[in-house]
Amino acid sequence: MRALFAVPLGADFWKLWASSAVSNLGDGVTMVAGPLLVASISPDPAAVAGAAFAQQLPWLLFALISGAWADRLDRRRLVVAVNVVRGGALGVLALAVAAGSAGVPLILIVCFVLGTGETLADTASAAFVPALVPPVSRPRANSLLYANFNLINQFAAKPLGAWLFVVAASLPFGLNAATFGVSALLVASLRPLPATGRSGxxxxxxxxxxxxxxxxxxxxxxxxxxxxxxxxxxxxxxxxxxxxxxxxxxxxxxxxxxxxxxxxxxxxxxxxxxxxxxxxxxxxxxxxxxxxxxxxxxxxxxxxxxxxxxxxxxxxxxxxxxxxxxxxxxxxxxxxxxxxxxxxxxxxxxxxxxxxxxxxxxxxxxxxxxxxxxxxxxxxxxxxxxxxxxxxxxxxxx
Known part of the structure; x- marks a missing residue:
């Protein structure tokens, strides 16, 4: 057990951990604010359910394709690019909400873009830990990443998301857009990872x-x-x-x-x-x-x-x-x-x-x-x- 904690995780892992923490904060805030936004625009339960489904649907449509592309491309650059796109989509939504012009169709489109980005970014980033952390320290590294989800996403972000929505409906989505930008910068600062170069x-x-x-x-x-x-x-x-x-x-x-x-x-x-x-x-x-x-x-x-x-x-x-x-x-x-x-x-x-x-x-x-x-x-x-x-x-x- 002593060896498990004696081996340092390395600076690159802590950058990855920080990126995960920031992303979990943004995701948790939007998880609460998203349904609140839809409900404030339309009282139709189908609209609320549709927004959740629009973010899940890409996993059913594109999961296997995204996995293949994650093995073909430079995973670090792929995650950075996807986070920039997701941040941009949320930025558009935040501006539309602030201007009072956000409708259910725009929300569905943004949710679909976010879900599609997840299939690429989550799949590609799953390979970061084995590339950055020695085998003996991986259980510890994985525990720290799970802690981000349990503590930040589940505890801290949800009440924050509800409070921000009450203050101004656009704030949660603007915050999440910013977290994607910060996450992209942190991932971009990781050392280059070996590319597979597959093209079959x-x-x-x-x-x-x-x-x-x-x-x-x-x-x-x-x-x-x-x-x-x-x-x-x-x-x-x-x-x-x-x-x-x-x-x-x-x-x-x-x-x-x-x-x-x-x-x-x-x-x-x-x-x-x-x-x-x-x-x-x-x-x-x-x-x-x-x-x-x-x-x-x-x-x-x-x-x-x-x-x-x-x-x-x-x-x-x-x-x-x-x-x-x-x-x-x-x-x-x-x-x-x-x-x-x-x-x-x-x-x-x-x-x-x-x-x-x-x-x-x-x-x-x-x-x-x-x-x-x-x-x-x-x-x-x-x-x-x-x-x-x-x-x-x-x-x-x-």
């Missing part, structure tokens, strides 16, 4: 990345497990607001406080992930994580006590961060640098597809069978997933 047929390159993933037993198991787990989780939590108010008896404020339990658990996970990985090992942590998933849905199906539900959600939040750190570290070791974009894009596509399908099925299932049955079915489904993944996960190490 795009379809063949995508196909090769997909085949690599599904030929690797451990990576295949992790990808399928997370796709199904996302489907199950999003199906159960698509009706979570109804569960919290009707079954737990919480007020709207109580529901908001309960949601914070996810962020609390996630942040605690960043504090312990590296140490747990060293003390317990990757295989045991991943298997334990699957049992936590089963326990979450089982607890929610059985309890009517908000404190019990909150405690279980905190434990689940710890698990999600620890799982993410372990899996990310395994991918950084097992995926060749020249394939990293394509293989990562397959993960992203399966995750988003599972989440989208789960959100659709959750409401239908809850309508047909009730809230409690939704969480009971989720527990059974995750038990089956754990049974499928249990044996392949025995070889997981970092």
């Amino acid at each position: 047929r795009l379809r063949s390159e995508i196909s090769f990345g997909v085949r690599f993933l599904f030929a690797h037993r451990l990576l295949r198991t992790l990808a399928v497990t997370m796709a199904v787990a996302n489907l199950v989780f999003c199906a159960a939590f698509a009706v979570f607001v109804l569960y919290a108010t009707q079954r737990l008896g919480l007020s709207d404020i109580g529901y908001g406080v309960l949601l914070l339990a996810f962020a609390v658990g996630g942040f605690l996970g960043t504090l312990v992930a590296s140490r747990l990985l060293q003390a317990v090992g990757a295989s045991r942590l991943l298997r334990l994580g699957l049992l936590v998933e089963v326990a979450l849905h089982t607890t929610l199906a059985l309890t009517t006590n908000p404190l019990v539900a909150a405690l279980m959600i905190v434990i689940f939040g710890i698990h999600t961060t620890v799982w993410g750190v372990v899996v990310t570290t395994i991918r950084q070791r097992d995926i060749p640098a020249e394939l990293y974009g394509r293989v990562t894009s397959v993960y992203s596509l399966t995750d988003v597809a599972g989440a989208a399908l789960g959100s659709l099925l959750g409401g239908l299932y809850a309508t047909a069978f009730g809230l409690t049955a939704t969480y009971a079915a989720a527990a059974v489904a995750m038990l089956l997933v754990a049974s499928f993944a249990w044996r392949p996960l025995r070889v997981a190490t970092v």
Whole structure:
């Protein structure tokens, strides 16, 4: 364990970390302000849902293509260029909001541009840590990056976004535009990363990345497990607001406080992930994580006590961060640098597809069978997933 913290992460990593922190602040602010802006323009729920879908749709359309381009191009320059474009799109939106001329069509276009940029920038930047950080320090580096999301995006940015929107509706979007500019400068200051220089047929390159993933037993198991787990989780939590108010008896404020339990658990996970990985090992942590998933849905199906539900959600939040750190570290070791974009894009596509399908099925299932049955079915489904993944996960190490 001493070696884990003895090896310095390096100046380039801290630039990457700062870029991540700034981006998480901007993204979190817009995550809150975006729906508020749409709702202030149109009371139609379809408009609010449409803005969220417009940002998710590019992942379904372009994830695999973006992964191939992330492997072809200079990843550092690609991230810089995409951040400049995203900052420009948000700058246009901020000016339109300030002028009182922003409409739903413009918001949808900007959300689509942001989502398309995410498919490129997130996929390309995923390869930065293995290029910049020694293998022994990667769990620590990944934990620090997860901390940005849990602490800044989930805690700090959301109330800031709501406050800025109240002060002036254009401010959150102007701030996010500025954060993209700062992030671009920080990424541009990183040392040059090796370029793959690939120039073959795009379809063949995508196909090769997909085949690599599904030929690797451990990576295949992790990808399928997370796709199904996302489907199950999003199906159960698509009706979570109804569960919290009707079954737990919480007020709207109580529901908001309960949601914070996810962020609390996630942040605690960043504090312990590296140490747990060293003390317990990757295989045991991943298997334990699957049992936590089963326990979450089982607890929610059985309890009517908000404190019990909150405690279980905190434990689940710890698990999600620890799982993410372990899996990310395994991918950084097992995926060749020249394939990293394509293989990562397959993960992203399966995750988003599972989440989208789960959100659709959750409401239908809850309508047909009730809230409690939704969480009971989720527990059974995750038990089956754990049974499928249990044996392949025995070889997981970092």
